[in-house]
Amino acid sequence: MNSLPGTPLLSASNLRTWFPLRAGFWQRAAGAVKALDGFNLDISAGETVGLVGESGCGKSTAGRTLLRLIEPTDGSLTWHGEDLLRMSPKALRAFRKRAQIVFQDPYSSLNPRMDIGSILAEPMRIHGLHRGSEQDRTRMLLESVGLLPEYAARYPHEFSGGQRQRVAIARALATEPEFIVADEPVSSLDVSIQAQILDLLLGLKERLGLTYLFISHDLGVIRLISDRVAVMYLGRIVEIARREELFRAPLHPYTQALFAAIPKPIPGKKRFRATATGEVPSPANPPAGCHFHTRCPLAFDRCRKEYPPMTGGESHRVACWLHPE
């Protein structure tokens, strides 16, 4: 699909994904978990956006909502400039082919009763691709992720974790996608295997011109793979910048706290001003004002009252009252 130059591949604006909470014997509505609450992100074709933040901040919900695997409660979402939330069934099917996901856990994301060949052929069948030549295509896919074509006859339990994640990546590639959400794709793997899978993802991106949203709680991994990095806190992006820029000069006290929590110091950086202590507040009941103010050592009066707007330029934006313009 072609779109006007400058149009983002995918654009989310003021996205809300709320999960209703029910309580008591009658399961009455009792508020909502605001997993995404004012989520804005533009992703350009060919870039890798790293999405980072603590557990429960809404990263997976963001990835799934962007792919319309979860319906947002509110907000807008466009794909090549077209309204993704009001697409015809035909256009939505085309989108499903072009936008895929790789999950964290290759143990549970592959059907143990299907051989690898069938696992890879299934998405082709669903989308009516490569009829009659599924086997050739399967062999090619296996080779493209560094596995032997003979492996098509094997079952998931015969593989190591890293190999299984290669199969999961091959399955995502089966429909020739443009865009892949990788949700913690290396978090369950040993460090040495992590590097191999990251290399594979980078190589595939170059070769196939892919665009990634790469979700991870690990800043080390995010640093290796991302062109831009978005930092999430309680359902929103609080800082977004080009990778070098973010690692050189993180502006949001929350981002600084995430860096401070990395066990090994970043060379050249002695100490950050802020460290976040205490629990992440519940996304069912986020604090008024800046959601981070309850943990921010630099918070002042305004932070407790008003949510800060996103400020800054193209290469670095932040939502923090310390940087009001």
Ligand SMILES: Nc1ncnc2c1ncn2[C@@H]1O[C@H](COP(=O)(O)OP(=O)(O)OP(=O)(O)O)[C@@H](O)[C@H]1O
């Ligand atoms: N299907 C659901 N129903 C109800 N609440 C949900 C559902 N999915 C996620 N949540 C809640 O939404 C919030 C965000 O969850 P999400 O899984 O998106 O976070 P995450 O950043 O991916 O966390 P992690 O790093 O642990 O994977 C959490 O409070 C979670 O409990």
Ligand SMILES: [Mg+2]
């Ligand atoms: Mg998650």
